[in-house]
Amino acid sequence: MKLEKIDTLKLRPEHLTNVVVLTGSGISAESGIPTFRNADGYWSRYRAEDLATPEAFSESPQVVWEWYLARRHLIARANPSPGHFALVEMARLLPGQFTLITQNVDGMHQRAGHSKLLELHGNIFTNRCAVCARRHSDDTLNFQNLPPACPVCLGPVRPDVVWFGESLNIAVVEDAFTLARNASLFLAIGTSAVVHPAASLPLVASDNGALLIEVNPEATPISDDADIIFRYPAAQVLPSLFRRMRRVVSRNLLVQHV
Numbered sequence: 427m428k429l430e431k432i433d434t435l436k437l438r439p440e441h442l443t444n445v446v447v448l449t450g451s452g453i454s455a456e457s458g459i460p461t462f463r464n465a466d467g468y469w470s471r472y473r474a475e476d477l478a479t480p481e482a483f484s485e486s487p488q489v490v491w492e493w494y495l496a497r498r499h500l501i502a503r504a505n506p507s508p509g510h511f512a513l514v515e516m517a518r519l520l521p522g523q524f525t526l527i528t529q530n531v532d533g534m535h536q537r538a539g540h541s542k543l544l545e546l547h548g549n550i551f552t553n554r555c556a557v558c559a560r561r562h563s564d565d566t567l568n569f570q571n572l573p574p575a576c577p578v579c580l581g582p583v584r585p586d587v588v589w590f591g592e593s594l595n596i597a598v599v600e601d602a603f604t605l606a607r608n609a610s611l612f613l614a615i616g617t618s619a620v621v622h623p624a625a626s627l628p629l630v631a632s633d634n635g636a637l638l639i640e641v642n643p644e645a646t647p648i649s650d651d652a653d654i655i656f657r658y659p660a661a662q663v664l665p666s667l668f669r670r671m672r673r674v675v676s677r678n679l680l681v682q683h684v
């Protein structure tokens with residue numbers, strides 16, 4: 427059964443025992459952050475696939491860093507969307523029963539108020555030494571000379587994100603699959619669900635009994651498996667979905683106290 431109107435969504439307390447959310451670039455786009463492939467201005471002459479690679483970094487680390495600093499600047503000027511904020515409210519409503527996984531590297535969920543989440547592709551605002559793999563905060567690095575040098579081993583420091591052709595952090599991926607397997611409700615939001623593991627997490631959750639809800643204006647490869655689909659932007663759906671969840675929680679509390 428597929429529904430497209432939130433008013434008719436029947437949520438039950440057992441759906442909310444372990445809510446797992448996966449977000450992709452769609453929710454960032456709603457904040458006005460251009461997707462990887464939609465850069466404009468100076469950087470439009472480059473393709474993300476040519477800059478976000480280990481090869482590009484070893485050949486032209488300065489250009490790669492300039493591009494990332496420009497993206498950081500764009501992101502810093504944007505604000506979290508109502509979709510981001512609704513997810514924070516869900517996390518507060520369901521302490522210990524809500525986990526957020528994101529494919530986004532822009533840190534917008536943290537800016538909205540999330541302190542704990544799984545970042546599958548890293549974070550554009552963190553730095554890692556390409557040689558010794560130590561992480562360094564911005565204030566310990568000199569960005570006047572790009573790439574910044576590692577304060578420990580003097581190796582080149584890179585953005586702590588997963589580039590094209592690189593593997594994801596295995597521990598993070600395993601955590602994500604464990605979460606998906608144990609989910610009671612899995613929300614796939616604004617993810618095109620074409621790259622691993624985002625493509626398989628919702629299906630693993632569904633195969634293990636989770637209610638699978640997709641929030642995406644576009645159809646995706648997981649749409650056929652979704653129990654419920656909202657073909658709207660996250661900013662439109664998530665605040666209402668949060669209110670539905672809150673009603674279920676408060677009714678359930680009432681029942682328990684009778």
Ligand SMILES: [Zn+2]
Nearest residue numbers: 555558576579
């Ligand atoms: Zn180092």
